[in-house]
Structures are given as structure tokens and as C-alpha cells.
Amino acid sequence: xxxxxxxxxxxxxxxxxxxxxxxxxIEHLASGSRTLYCGFDPTADSLHIGHLVxxxxxxxxxxxxxxxxxxxxxxxxMIGDPSFKxxxxxxxxxxxxxxxxxxIRDQVSQFIDFDASTNAAExxxxxxxxxxxxxxxxxxxxxxxxxxNAMIQKESVKQRLEREGTGISFTEFSYMLMQSYDFxxxxxxxxxxxxxxxxxxxxxxxxxxxxxxxMNGAQVFGLTVPLVTKSDGTKFGKTESGxxxxxxxxxxxxxxxxxxxxxxDADVYKFLRYFSFRPLAEIxxxxxxxxxxxxxxxxxxxxxxxxxxxxxxxxxxxxxxxITEALFSGDSAALSENxxxxxxxxxxxxxxxxxxxxxxxxxxxxxxDSGLAGSGKQVKDAxxxxxxxxxxxxxxxxxxxxxxxxxxxxxxxxxxxxLVKLGKxxxxxxxxx
RNA sequence: GGAGGGGUUCCCGAGUGGCCAAAGGGAUCAGACUGUAAAUCUGACGCGUAAGCUUCGGUGGUUCGAAUCCACCCCCCUCCA
Numbered sequence: 001x002x003x004x005x006x007x008x009x010x011x012x013x014x015x016x017x018x019x020x021x022x023x024x025x026i027e028h029l030a031s032g033s034r035t036l037y038c039g040f041d042p043t044a045d046s047l048h049i050g051h052l053v054x055x056x057x058x059x060x061x062x063x064x065x066x067x068x069x070x071x072x073x074x075x076x077x078m079i080g081d082p083s084f085k086x087x088x089x090x091x092x093x094x095x096x097x098x099x100x101x102x103x104i105r106d107q108v109s110q111f112i113d114f115d116a117s118t119n120a121a122e123x124x125x126x127x128x129x130x131x132x133x134x135x136x137x138x139x140x141x142x143x144x145x146x147x148x149n150a151m152i153q154k155e156s157v158k159q160r161l162e163r164e165g166t167g168i169s170f171t172e173f174s175y176m177l178m179q180s181y182d183f184x185x186x187x188x189x190x191x192x193x194x195x196x197x198x199x200x201x202x203x204x205x206x207x208x209x210x211x212x213x214x215m216n217g218a219q220v221f222g223l224t225v226p227l228v229t230k231s232d233g234t235k236f237g238k239t240e241s242g243x244x245x246x247x248x249x250x251x252x253x254x255x256x257x258x259x260x261x262x263x264x265d266a267d268v269y270k271f272l273r274y275f276s277f278r279p280l281a282e283i284x285x286x287x288x289x290x291x292x293x294x295x296x297x298x299x300x301x302x303x304x305x306x307x308x309x310x311x312x313x314x315x316x317x318x319x320x321x322x323i324t325e326a327l328f329s330g331d332s333a334a335l336s337e338n339x340x341x342x343x344x345x346x347x348x349x350x351x352x353x354x355x356x357x358x359x360x361x362x363x364x365x366x367x368x369d370s371g372l373a374g375s376g377k378q379v380k381d382a383x384x385x386x387x388x389x390x391x392x393x394x395x396x397x398x399x400x401x402x403x404x405x406x407x408x409x410x411x412x413x414x415x416x417x418x419l420v421k422l423g424k425x426x427x428x429x430x431x432x433x
Numbered sequence: 434g435g436a437g438g439g440g441u442u443c444c445c446g447a448g449u450g451g452c453c454a455a456a457g458g459g460a461u462c463a464g465a466c467u468g469u470a471a472a473u474c475u476g477a478c479g480c481g482u483a484a485g486c487u488u489c490g491g492u493g494g495u496u497c498g499a500a501u502c503c504a505c506c507c508c509c510c511u512c513c514a
Contacts, residue, residue, distance in 0.1 A: 234459095234460070239461095328469060362482055364482075373462095374461090380477090381464090382463055385476085424464095426462095
């Protein structure tokens with residue numbers, strides 16, 4: 001895609017929330033290959049789908065001929081970004097952050113192309129230039145350019161300053177200076193002229209634009225992507241089991257795929273525009289086709305396929321689809337022994353049990369221990385509604401105290417497997433020996 | 434350092450000696466209806482099959498009985514110095 005068309009496409013996808021220096025930026029991007037960056041702080045050992053929009057944004061820019069830099073916040077991660085956070089956060093140790101930073105680095109790397117001939121991507125860590133900086137230099141060279149009067153006007157910290165019951169430490173208050181310095185440093189080192197980020201980053205980005213002008217005398221730009229919202233007002237990116245992570249160890253490709261499959265109709269086309277690389281015209285066609293179709297729309301499936309493939313590759317997508325096909329087609333008895341083994345490899349939640357374990361305790365204990373249910377109450381509730389099935393047979397209330405009967409030897413698939421379903425969507429594979 | 438206001442179950446938030454496992458709302462889960470939607474209705478929602486057990490910042494104390502009273506401590510906020 002040509003640079004001139006890029007902004008147009010992003011606008012149409014509603015991926016641009018704010019632009020710093022709009023006309024000049026459009027001209028700037030249209031007139032050459034530019035270098036841009038986006039920062040990711042190691043606040044955990046994996047990124048989650050909330051990071052996906054800016055991450056894919058880097059990719060979109062690279063596809064349009066620009067050079068993306070992914071910045072891992074080894075230094076900023078040690079401070080903690082206060083932007084729109086309701087409370088002061090606790091600090092992690094240096095070792096932990098270094099470990100996380102390495103993991104984030106690997107993760108970020110899969111979305112951008114390091115082999116492109118003219119605009120190969122780079123990954124940098126702001127610890128490289130922050131670690132060596134002493135407090136005096138920082139205060140004199142960087143701090144001097146910031147007005148506290150201006151900083152406390154920022155929306156991102158207003159809540160912390162004004163709201164009763166919270167506060168902000170000097171440490172977190174200084175975060176903006178560090179991120180601003182990153183921008184000016186990348187501008188100096190790599191000729192970086194554009195920073196992108198989530199809408200919560202606006203204050204930090206404009207801070208960096210000002211600082212770069214003052215320190216380097218250079219004009220640089222900023223772009224923020226919108227916060228992903230859902231039509232029902234609930235928070236995007238959470239499920240019962242918590243955050244949806246990009247790391248396959250934390251959120252399996254199957255769970256990831258299912259997350260997107262469960263997108264509400266009201267959101268699915270917007271999400272396709274946000275998260276998929278399909279041309280807008282194609283997305284419009286999909287929407288039109290779904291509107292005139294009876295029953296289940298295609299949008300969710302296509303969205304799930306696109307995003308799962310982006311994050312977990314074709315292998316991950318195939319695994320997710322294999323499980324989905326097996327579980328939701330209804331007939332688990334049709335699975336071959338190989339299929340069952342494959343499902344387990346593909347990331348279907350599973351656990352091992354011994355016959356002896358089933359002789360005592362309760363079913364709710366078994367299901368809770370394996371993580372299928374959150375509590376025994378949940379299991380009891382489900383039992384009372386015939387919402388627990390083992391290899392397709394619904395259990396009832398009386399079965400709770402007799403787990404051995406629930407996993408009858410003659411009912412096992414291939415002598416040892418039991419596919420337990422709790423509710424309509426949650427499955428767990430037990431191997432009993 | 435001084436004065437005042439706070440810390441309640443995932444979140445918000447009521448509760449000021451027994452009727453409190455703690456109102457209400459949100460989130461979440463399950464059922465019905467469906468399309469593995471939405472909306473709506475129903476149920477669950479500290480842990481436990483149950484008896485019962487463990488909670489209201491922490492530690493002690495008063496009391497037959499404490500989230501509620503007292504002492505000390507920790508943390509947060511506001512104002513003053």
C-alpha cells in the first residue's frame with residue numbers, strides 16, 4: 001500500500017484517534033519512507049490483545065514502506081506509567097523486569113519484518129540509554145524542559161491528582177519525562193519522526209514531541225489509536241479466565257480463537273477493520289452478506305481465523321480449528337483415538353486422573369482442581385441444570401458425590417478418555433488410568 | 434510534625450454491638466430462547482456435598498456476642514507547618 005493511501009485506509013478503519021500535526025504529518029509520510037516507533041512496557045511476561053492494535057499498526061506502516069521500531073521499556077517498565085491508572089502501582093524487581101523485557105522483545109518481533117531490504121524493523125530497549133544516565137544529567141538536561149504546571153494539566157494524571165483517595169508518587173509522575181526522552185533519543189539515533197500508541201499515551205507522546213523540538217530542534221509527530229470498546233460497554237479483552245494473552249502458554253490458540261468467535265455481532269465488523277488486514281471493501285462485502293443471511297454470520301469466524309493466524313501462525317490456527325470442529329460439531333464419539341491425542345497436543349485443557357482418586361471426594365472437587373470450574377457451587381449449579389456432560393452423557397445432582405460413577409469404565413473413549421463439558425462452551429479432557 | 438477524612442467480599446458501594454456471609458449496582462458463570470450472538474427472563478455468585486469453616490487494612494482488647502466499641506500499628510487522601 002502506498003503511503004498516501006495509508007492514512008486514508010487507517011482513517012476509514014477508524015484506527016486513528018488523534019494526530020499531532022495532521023496536515024504536516026500526512027505530507028511527511030507521503031514524501032518518503034519514515035521511521036516510527038511504539039513502546040511496550042514489560043508489565044507482565046506477555047503482551048495481551050489490548051496491545052494488538054498498536055502492534056498491528058507498526059505492521060501496517062511497514063507494509064506501506066515505513067520503518068518500524070518496537071521499543072521495549074526495560075527502563076520505563078521499572079517506573080510504571082501512571083496514565084489513566086487509578087492507583088499507584090507496586091514496583092517489580094530489576095531481574096523480573098529484565099526477564100519480562102526479553103519475552104516481550106521476542107513477542108513483539110513476530111509482528112514486524114526484520115528482513116525487509118529498505119525498511120527492516122528494529123527492536124530497541126530504552127534501558128540501553130536510560131541505564132547510564134545519572135540523576136543530575138536527567139534533571140538538568142531533560143527535566144529542565146518540562147513545566148510542572150503543564151504536566152499537572154494533563155488529563156492522564158488529573159484523576160490521580162484530583163480524586164479523593166488516590167495520589168501519585170514522584171516516581172510515576174516522572175514517567176512522562178522518560179517516555180519523552182525516549183522519543184528524542186530515537187529521533188537522534190534512528191531519525192525516528194513518528195510515535196504511535198494507545199489513546200492513553202497522548203500526553204506522553206505530545207510530551208515527547210515538545211522535548212524533541214527543544215532538544216533536537218526537530219519536528220516529529222504523534223498518532224494514537226482508539227481504545228477498543230465493545231458495544232455492550234464491558235471491557236474488551238477479558239474473559240472468565242481473565243486477560244486474553246498473546247503468549248500461547250498463557251492463552252492457548254484454541255482459547256484465543258474462541259475469544260474472537262464469541263465477538264458480538266455489533267462489534268465484529270469493527271473488529272475486522274481493526275484487527276484484520278483484509279481490504280475494507282472485502283469487509284464491507286462480508287457485512288452485507290451476513291446481513292442477508294439467515295442464522296449465524298460469517299464475520300466471527302473470519303475474524304477469529306485472521307487474528308489467530310496473525311498471532312499464532314497457521315499451525316496455531318489449524319490446532320484451534322481442529323478442537324473447535326471436534327467440540328462444537330456435537331459428536332465427540334466420532335473422534336478417533338488419534339484425534340483425541342491431537343486435541344490434547346493442540347491445547348485443549350486436559351488433566352490426568354487415577355481410578356483411585358475417583359473413589360473418594362466429589363465431582364465438584366475433581367472439576368475444580370482441574371480448573372474446569374471455578375468453584376464447587378458452579379458445578380452444583382450446573383449439575384442441577386444438566387449442564388455437565390461426560391462423553392455426551394448428562395450428569396445429575398446425585399452424581400456429585402460419586403465421581404467414580406461419573407467416569408464409568410465402560411464409557412471411556414479408547415479405554416481412558418473422558419471429554420467433560422461444563423455449560424455450552426467449556427471443555428476439559430480427562431485421562432483416567 | 435499538626436488537624437481532619439478514609440481503608441468492607443472481583444469492582445463500585447451500603448452497613449456503626451446481635452435479625453450480617455454482610456443491602457444495592459456492575460462484572461462474571463449457568464439455564465431458557467438462539468446462531469458457540471444481542472436483548473429478555475430465571476438461578477448462582479467467600480469455601481465446603483453437607484455439618485460447618487474462614488472474611489470486612491493488621492495485631493491485641495472489651496463483650497455472652499464485633500465489620501460495627503477501645504488501644505496500638507500499617508496504608509491512602511485533604512488542609513496546615
